[in-house]
Amino acid sequence: MDIFGWISMLGGLAMFLYGMHLMGEGLQSGGGKVVGAMEKMTSNPFMAVLLGLGITAVIQSSSATTVMVVGFVNSATLNLEQAAGVIMGANVGTTVTSWILSLTGLSGDNPFITAFKPSTFAPIMAMVGVILLIFLKKEKLHTVGKVLFGLGLLLIGMDFMSAAVKPLANDPNFTNLLLMFSNPILGVIAGTVITAAIQSSSASVGILQALILTGTIPYSSVLPIIMGQNIGTCVTALISSIGTSKNAKRAAFIHLYFNVIGTVIFMAGFYTINAFHPFAFLGDAATPMGIAIFHTFFNLLTTAILLPNRKLLVKLACKTVRGKATVEEEADEELAHNLSKINDIFLNQPSAAVDQAYEVTVKMSETAKESMNIALSLLHDYNEEKANRVTIMESQVDKYEDKLGTFLLKISTRELSNKQADKVGVMLRMIADLERIADHAENTMFSAKEIHEKKEFFTPEITSDMHVLEDAIKDILETTHNGLVTGDVMVAKRVEPLEEVIKSLSIKLRDRRVKYLTTGKCTMVTSFILSDLSIYLERVAAHCSNIAIATIEVAKGDLSLDMHEYIETVKKSNSEEFQRDVAFYSDKYKLPKFEKEQVERRPAIEEKA
Numbered sequence: 001m002d003i004f005g006w007i008s009m010l011g012g013l014a015m016f017l018y019g020m021h022l023m024g025e026g027l028q029s030g031g032g033k034v035v036g037a038m039e040k041m042t043s044n045p046f047m048a049v050l051l052g053l054g055i056t057a058v059i060q061s062s063s064a065t066t067v068m069v070v071g072f073v074n075s076a077t078l079n080l081e082q083a084a085g086v087i088m089g090a091n092v093g094t095t096v097t098s099w100i101l102s103l104t105g106l107s108g109d110n111p112f113i114t115a116f117k118p119s120t121f122a123p124i125m126a127m128v129g130v131i132l133l134i135f136l137k138k139e140k141l142h143t144v145g146k147v148l149f150g151l152g153l154l155l156i157g158m159d160f161m162s163a164a165v166k167p168l169a170n171d172p173n174f175t176n177l178l179l180m181f182s183n184p185i186l187g188v189i190a191g192t193v194i195t196a197a198i199q200s201s202s203a204s205v206g207i208l209q210a211l212i213l214t215g216t217i218p219y220s221s222v223l224p225i226i227m228g229q230n231i232g233t234c235v236t237a238l239i240s241s242i243g244t245s246k247n248a249k250r251a252a253f254i255h256l257y258f259n260v261i262g263t264v265i266f267m268a269g270f271y272t273i274n275a276f277h278p279f280a281f282l283g284d285a286a287t288p289m290g291i292a293i294f295h296t297f298f299n300l301l302t303t304a305i306l307l308p309n310r311k312l313l314v315k316l317a318c319k320t321v322r323g324k325a326t327v328e329e330e331a332d333e334e335l336a337h338n339l340s341k342i343n344d345i346f347l348n349q350p351s352a353a354v355d356q357a358y359e360v361t362v363k364m365s366e367t368a369k370e371s372m373n374i375a376l377s378l379l380h381d382y383n384e385e386k387a388n389r390v391t392i393m394e395s396q397v398d399k400y401e402d403k404l405g406t407f408l409l410k411i412s413t414r415e416l417s418n419k420q421a422d423k424v425g426v427m428l429r430m431i432a433d434l435e436r437i438a439d440h441a442e443n444t445m446f447s448a449k450e451i452h453e454k455k456e457f458f459t460p461e462i463t464s465d466m467h468v469l470e471d472a473i474k475d476i477l478e479t480t481h482n483g484l485v486t487g488d489v490m491v492a493k494r495v496e497p498l499e500e501v502i503k504s505l506s507i508k509l510r511d512r513r514v515k516y517l518t519t520g521k522c523t524m525v526t527s528f529i530l531s532d533l534s535i536y537l538e539r540v541a542a543h544c545s546n547i548a549i550a551t552i553e554v555a556k557g558d559l560s561l562d563m564h565e566y567i568e569t570v571k572k573s574n575s576e577e578f579q580r581d582v583a584f585y586s587d588k589y590k591l592p593k594f595e596k597e598q599v600e601r602r603p604a605i606e607e608k609a
Contacts, residue, residue: 005164006164008160008163008164009160009164011157011160012157012159012160012163012164013157014157015153015154015156015157015160018150018153018157019149019150019151019152019153019154019155019156019157022146022147022149022150022153044345045081045084045085045307045310046085046307047085048082048084048085048086048088048089049085049086049088049089049092049303049307050089051085051086051089052065052069052085052086052087052088052089052090052091052092052093053089053090053092053093054089054093055068055086055089055090055093056089056090056091056092056093056094056096057093057096065086065087065090065093066087066090066233066234066236066237066251066252066255069083069086069087069090069237069251069255070083070237070241070244070248070251070252073245073247073248073250073251078251078336079247079336079337079340080247080250080251080254080314080317080318081310081311081314083251083254084254084258084307084310084313084314085307085310087251087254087255087258088258088302088303088306088307088310089303091230091258091259091299091302091303092296092299092300092303094233094299095292095295095296095299099292099296122151122152122153122154122155122156122159123152123156124152125148125149125151125152125155126148126149126152126153126156127152128145128148128152129144129145129146129147129148129149129150129151129152130145130149131145132144132145132148132149133145133146133149183224184223184224184267184271185224186224187221187222187223187224187225187227187228188224188225188227188228188231188263188267189228190224190225190228191224191225191226191227191228191229191230191231191232192228192229192231192232193228193232194225194228194229194232195228195229195230195231195232195233195235196232196233196235208222208225208226208229208291212285212286212287212288212291217285217286218282218283218284218285218286219281219282219283219284219286219290219294220282220283221286222286222290222291222294223270223282223294224267226291226294226295226298227262227263227266227267227298228263230259230262230263230298230299231256231259231260231263233259234252234255234256234259237251237252237255237256238252238253238256246321249321250314250317250318250320250321251317253316253317253320253321254313254314254317257313257316257317258302258306258313259302261302261306261313262298262299262301262302262305262306265302265305266298266301266302335396335399335400338360338363338400339360339399339400339403341356341359341360342356342357342360342403342404342407344407344410347410347411347414350411350414350415350416350420351420353407353411353414354411354416354420354423354424357404357407357408357411357424357427358423358427358554360400360404361404361427361430361431361434361484362481362484362485363400364397364400364401364404364431364434365430365434365480365481365484365485365547366481367393367396367397367400367438368393368397368434368435368437368438368441369437369477369478369480369481370393371389371390371393371394371397371437371438371441371442372437372438372440372441372444372473372474372477372540373474373477374386374389374390374393374441374445375390375441375442375444375445375448376444376470376473376474378390378444378445378448378449379444379447379448379451379458379466379470379533380458380463380466382448382449382451382452387445387448387449390441390442390445391442391445393438393441394438394439394441394442397434397435397437397438398435398438400431400434400435401431401432401434401435404427404431405428405431408424408427408428408431409428411424412424412425422553423554426550426553426554427550429546429550430484430546430547430550433543433544433546433547433550434543434547436539436543437477437540437543437544440536440537440539440540440543441540443532443536444533444536444537447529447532447533447536450525450529451526451529454525456523456525456526456529457526458522458526459516459521459522461516461521461592462513462516462521462522462526462530464591464592465509465512465591465592466509466530466533468505468589468590468591468592469502469505469506469509469534469537469589470537471589472498472501472502472505472541472585472588472589473502473537473540473541475498475589476495476498476499476502476540476541476544477540477544479491479492479494479495479498479544479548480492480495480544480547480548480551483495483547483548483551484547484551487551487554487555488555489551489552489555489556492548492549492551492552492555493548493552493577493581494581495544495545495547495548496545496548496549496578497578497581497582497584497585498541498581498585499541499542499544499545500582500585501582501585501586501589502537502538502541502589503538503541503542504586505589505591506534506535506537506538506541507534508591509530509534509591510530510531510534512591513526513527513530513531513534514527516530
């Protein structure tokens with residue numbers, strides 16, 4: 001092949017790669033629904049495979065799909081087992097390109113066959129794409145135009161490469177060079193290196209199909225190269241995992257191990273059988289259609305073998321990327337596990353869907369409660385690691401609210417009994433209150449951080465007062481959560497009397513902080529912080545009251561209670577039970593007597609020292 005042939009080859013390769021880039025870019029820009037579906041369908045391993053297959057068939061790049069999977073794992077949208085299924089599907093999906101490009105091998109003068117040749121329909125597709133891109137203004141049509149133009153350009157580039165390498169059919173040096181790849185190991189290495197260089201197994205397969213149109217390359221040389229191409233495409237995912245979480249790196253290694261193990265198993269089996277019963281077709285000249293068939297068969301077989309053993313791939317990836325998961329990664333794993341319980345597959349069974357949603361609401365309550373408890377501990381012993389944990393947990397609660405809210409709204413569109421419909425409404429109220437509790441936990445953490453950074457501190461008097469209020473808050477959080485878990489009306493009824501006592505404590509604390517300020521027992525900064533804290537904690541108690549009332553509604557099956565009417569009725573009734581509980585909590589959480597004597601005020605830093 002002369003210099004002009006190489007120029008044509010490079011030009012065809014350029015069009016091929018750029019066409020693939022344009023097509024994938026267009027499909028991804030219009031593929032928000034596809035990406036959203038990935039989050040919902042991956043709890044079932046077979047559905048995860050089908051999803052990976054479908055997305056890759058559309059995007060025409062297993063690398064792009066796998067990079068997206070790494071991103072989803074990094075954001076905890078997918079766990080490693082879910083990611084493994086999608087990655088396997090992506091490997092099968094990338095074979096669609098082989099089938100599209102196998103059309104280059106069609107021959108004959110039949111008009112039907114000629115119509116399906118890329119040289120016929122590719123220019124038409126490219127022209128339609130250009131028209132949509134240049135002359136029309138709608139964004140959706142631009143996306144379609146980009147896809148059509150990209151696919152057309154890809155196929156035209158394929159045709160250029162085929163024409164450029166055609167003279168190689170009569171070049172014995174080139175034939176001998178390719179024949180050396182009949183050594184399977186060298187063939188795998190060649191396929192790996194070529195694909196790693198251009199970071200696309202689809203493009204690498206396309207180049208191989210263009211080369212075999214010379215009609216001189218046997219299957220014995222081609223098959224190892226194809227297996228190596230599957231390994232080479234893992235480079236993109238490995239690169240994309242740089243700087244991500246440990247689990248995201250593990251997802252990239254799952255992709256690598258899937259292809260390496262699949263290649264080893266296939267080669268061991270295939271060449272062992274060939275040693276005893278040689279396959280006659282290995283000496284035949286490879287065809288584009290033959291490549292497409294083998295590429296698909298290899299990936300389907302590998303998926304069939306490794307999908308049931310995906311946990312082993314996960315373990316292998318975890319051993320490769322060692323180290324204990326960070327607090328954030330552990331929280332994300334737990335969140336992903338809990339949210340998997342509100343999968344859309346339950347929507348066809350409303351009763352089960354409502355029960356699953358309630359179970360996840362309980363998990364959300366546990367996270368909100370723990371975040372508040374940690375935040376309170378920071379007021380007296382600030383710790384950056386614990387503060388970061390509060391921020392993480394607040395983010396988790398936000399995700400719970402988003403996913404649960406969306407799921408509950410979907411349930412509400414189904415045919416529900418009146419009781420089920422009311423319970424859905426109650427849970428929507430509950431998750432809003434739980435989200436606000438986590439918000440106040442973060443606010444409390446910020447107050448603790450301000451005390452720490454400004455080198456302020458609580459005097460013994462303030463510390464004693466705060467401990468009383470904090471203990472009451474911990475109590476109401478625990479009681480509220482227990483009521484939600486057990487559905488016990490008697491437990492839930494104890495929340496309202498305690499909320500009444502906490503409200504009184506908060507008012508007293510705001511009054512006392514003025515006295516502390518005037519007697520030199522706190523600075524102006526600490527005074528403001530105390531005011532903010534008393535408001536945050538009072539609101540936490542109010543949200544607990546709302547949740548407890550909702551719990552009572554669910555437990556009693558009377559879901560028509562009005563929150564404010566219920567509270568007023570309980571208080572005005574002056575029931576013996578309510579008054580007894582108020583008296584009990586008032587005695588249990590009593591502020592120490594305030595000492596009125598004046599003390600000399602010293603600088604905060606000096607006193608702290």
